Amino acid sequence: MWDFSTDPEFQKKLDWIDRFLIEEVEPLDVLFPSVSVVYNTRHEASRAILKPLQDEVKRQKLWACHLGEELGGEGYGQVALALMNERLGRSLWAPTVFGTAAPDTGNAEILAMFGTPQQKERYLQPLLDGDIVSCFSMTEPQGGADPRVFTTTAVREGGHWVINGEKWFSSNARYAEFVLVLAVTDPEAPIQKRMSMFIVPRETEGLEIIRNAPYMGERLEMDEATEGYLHYNNVRVPLDHMLGEQGGGFAVAQARLGGGRVHHAMRIVGQCQRALDMMCERALSRRTQGTLLADMGTVQTMIADSQIELEQFRLLVMKTAWIIDRSHGDPRQARAHIAMVKVGMAKIYHDIVQRALHLHGSLGATFETPLAYMWMNVPTFGLADGPTEVHRVTVARELLRRYKPAEGMFPSEHLPPKIAAARARYAHILNH
Numbered sequence: 254m255w256d257f258s259t260d261p262e263f264q265k266k267l268d269w270i271d272r273f274l275i276e277e278v279e280p281l282d283v284l285f286p287s288v289s290v291v292y293n294t295r296h297e298a299s300r301a302i303l304k305p306l307q308d309e310v311k312r313q314k315l316w317a318c319h320l321g322e323e324l325g326g327e328g329y330g331q332v333a334l335a336l337m338n339e340r341l342g343r344s345l346w347a348p349t350v351f352g353t354a355a356p357d358t359g360n361a362e363i364l365a366m367f368g369t370p371q372q373k374e375r376y377l378q379p380l381l382d383g384d385i386v387s388c389f390s391m392t393e394p395q396g397g398a399d400p401r402v403f404t405t406t407a408v409r410e411g412g413h414w415v416i417n418g419e420k421w422f423s424s425n426a427r428y429a430e431f432v433l434v435l436a437v438t439d440p441e442a443p444i445q446k447r448m449s450m451f452i453v454p455r456e457t458e459g460l461e462i463i464r465n466a467p468y469m470g471e472r473l474e475m476d477e478a479t480e481g482y483l484h485y486n487n488v489r490v491p492l493d494h495m496l497g498e499q500g501g502g503f504a505v506a507q508a509r510l511g512g513g514r515v516h517h518a519m520r521i522v523g524q525c526q527r528a529l530d531m532m533c534e535r536a537l538s539r540r541t542q543g544t545l546l547a548d549m550g551t552v553q554t555m556i557a558d559s560q561i562e563l564e565q566f567r568l569l570v571m572k573t574a575w576i577i578d579r580s581h582g583d584p585r586q587a588r589a590h591i592a593m594v595k596v597g598m599a600k601i602y603h604d605i606v607q608r609a610l611h612l613h614g615s616l617g618a619t620f621e622t623p624l625a626y627m628w629m630n631v632p633t634f635g636l637a638d639g640p641t642e643v644h645r646v647t648v649a650r651e652l653l654r655r656y657k658p659a660e661g662m663f664p665s666e667h668l669p670p671k672i673a674a675a676r677a678r679y680a681h682i683l684n685h
């Protein structure tokens with residue numbers, strides 16, 4: 254069956270979310286518009302507002318909905334999550350208010366999937382409760398998109414693993430209670446078996462932040478930089494701090510990144526919708542040379558193109574979510590679609606935010622609307638969780654898997670043999 258309707262009971266929850274976001278969450282966005290505050294669990298003023306909001310979300314049974322029931326979540330599924338996330342994506346704080354903020358969502362997913370009961374109790378539970386934040390430490394300074402060049406190692410010494418190396422862009426390491434780090438444990442093994450994942454409590458001796466690199470818009474002088482450049486200097490963790498099995502780190506990372514990518518895409522739908530809403534209001538409000546912007550052909554083209562592209566992208570995201578819901582945990586089934594939304598989100602976000610900003614003229618280029626904040630985030634979606642080029646390769650490879658070469662010298666769609674075959678098929682009529 255093809256059905257694009259929303260379950261009426263779940264629609265009530267979505268309506269509640271819409272009201273809650275406007276009345277309770279948007280004020281947080283304008284009071285604390287810095288990512289560094291969102292993840293800083295010691296920032297007292299924001300936490301005093303945040304905690305009661307999180308409690309209300311839990312009462313509404315809308316907390317941490319990225320996790321299935323078997324992993325401790327509500328189990329609404331990815332399609333429902335997509336409907337939620339396209340609302341939450343409009344706001345900087347909403348994902349934290351609803352317990353679905355990256356990178357903690359992905360980290361919680363792999364702890365739930367691969368963690369031992371002890372690891373879940375110590376690290377997953379406080380993460381799910383929203384009491385702490387975590388960090389994912391995979392990218393290395395000499396090359397993030399290519400895991401073959403990773404050099405951080407973990408060597409077993411008695412009852413410990415000893416980790417040495419450098420990691421780059423470990424987001425929010427400075428605020429995290431623990432870090433999930435990918436390290437080479439079997440250097441001679443093929444890439445899929447070469448690395449293992451470890452849980453490192455942030456206060457472990459030898460885990461040093463060389464510096465926090467300021468991502469676009471983060472002000473060094475305000476101490477806002479969030480991207481940790483980390484040095485693992487003989488960092489010792491007990492054997493039971495390996496997440497998953499030895500040599501299984503690549504698979505753990507892949508499991509994490511798949512969910513993270515599609516959740517970003519769901520939120521991008523919301524961000525784009527917000528930019529488009531602003532574009533339409535602006536077009537209906539602003540006159541130039543005696544004409545309303547909305548009555549100008551070029552402006553109508555910008556609005557129409559944005560609406561068409563957003564509708565297409567939203568359907569692709571929803572279909573991806575639908576495939577994940579039906580895949581029974583088999584990551585291969587949604588691989589091509591996740592790569593498609595990963596590529597698509599970088600482009601659509603760029604195009605729609607650019608048009609909305611442009612239509613707002615100089616005002617759009619200031620920090621007096623959300624558009625400049627959105628614009629600074631544009632490059633993120635083409636880089637974080639792997640650059641666009643790499644995901645294009647995945648899309649092409651997955652597609653080509655379904656094809657085989659033509660049998661002869663000419664393509665199978667070559668018309669001369671088809672015409673001859675068609676003539677033969679209907680010869681009895683044609684000859685008559």
Ligand SMILES: Cc1cc2nc3c(=O)[nH]c(=O)nc-3n(C[C@H](O)[C@H](O)[C@H](O)COP(=O)(O)OP(=O)(O)OC[C@H]3O[C@@H](n4cnc5c(N)ncnc54)[C@H](O)[C@@H]3O)c2cc1C
Binds near residue numbers: 393632639
């Ligand atoms: C906002 C943000 C947050 C992030 N958070 C985290 C985090 O929490 N933890 C973490 O571990 N990492 C994080 N990253 C890092 C991210 O995963 C890497 O930036 C990404 O994998 C690319 O690696 P790189 O930056 O080293 O670029 P490189 O690997 O040096 O790639 C640079 C460019 O080379 C080209 N290129 C690379 N590979 C190919 C290819 N196969 N084919 C064609 N062209 C190619 C692309 O144009 C690419 O953009 C974050 C990044 C950003 C921007």
